[in-house]
Amino acid sequence: MTAGIGLHPRPLVRNLGDALARGCTQFTVDVSGLTFIDATGLDGFVRLHNATTQLGGTVSFVATSPAFRRVCGFTGLAEAFRLTELSQASGT
Secondary structure, eight states, X not given: OEEEEOSOOHHHHHHHHHHHHTTOOXXXXXXXXXXXXXXXXXXXXXXXXXXXXXXXXXXXXXXXXXXXXXXXXXHTOXXXXXXXXXXXXXXX
């Protein structure tokens, strides 16, 4: 994911929702290129997280950008979103 997620995150959220409907319950999202996210974009990730958790799955964000970590820290979502660095996720 490169650039920002703002007022129109529908295509991304729709694709993730479609995957969830097909039975996917483990999501790893690389947000290293994310430079901006507003409340609408963040809401899409919160909805995905909540729906996945209800099905016993997980959503993990890796290679988190400073902008994404900052927003998640302000909103209290850093722990719920299981923020990890790419090196931790890949085991290197």
